[in-house]
Amino acid sequence: MLPRAEFVHWWFATGFLIIGVLLLAEAVVGEEVWRRRAWRAYLWPSFAFLLGVLMWPVMVLYTNSAIHMLAHGSWAQVMMLSGAAELALVRGKLHSRYWRLCTVLAFVVSGEAFLIHEQNGWLYARSAFLHHAIGWTLVLGAIFPLLRVFRPRSASFQTGFALVFVVCAFFLYCDRDTAPIFGHLSPLAGAPHR
């Protein structure tokens, strides 16, 4: 029997929180200190890649419509691309800073996928609200990885980049299959549960 969709959201929220905390620590101490131990430098790109890999079974097992399958499939691909590019940059296999644009792409594609595959309005149910909120957070938050391409040592941009993951983790932890949002729940959404 499959776990409920909200459980899967919480597991991915935990992955996002791990990435956010690691990036925040890197922003605080700076790249020089953070990369003094190789395993530490590999941590967040590895988690990003792993989340991309784990998105494939989600795509296969939670396909309740073609648009859901396309959204989950695109997340899987861009998260793996972003994680792989950042890993290769840390490892020294890639050298151009413009490879960091893969992470910008991942943010924009993921945000768009959230917005496009959510067919209901903001106040249809809490999950609909959170899909819109996460989508816009990622689309607007893409400014931080973009600025990070040109100013990789900026603590402000690095902190903003980290906080986007933390905010997304918060939203994902709030996710429920059918629950009201600010007192609203569409009668079409189904029986509410807390």
Place this chain on the structure above:
Amino acid sequence: MESQYATEAAARSRPSPRVITIKLIGPLTMLAGVAWAFLQPYRLTFLHPGGKGFWWLLSEPPLYVVLVGLGFSLLVVPGVLDDLGEVEDAAAG
């Protein structure tokens, strides 16, 4: 001890803002998880496991948040503090 050396030694023993911030990330994350558990105790299904299936009992989101903070504090922070101390000592000469 001359006052100049005493002042320098005291400044060196005082943790830098970066050290304090790194030490705070884990506990603050754990605190967020604990606060969530108090606000929504029904999210911790192991506290009232009756009638709950495997997935419900596995899904304890406030506990996940606490574990992220704990794991970060125990596995990542000690090494970061060692390296940060070396870099700051080298910079101080």
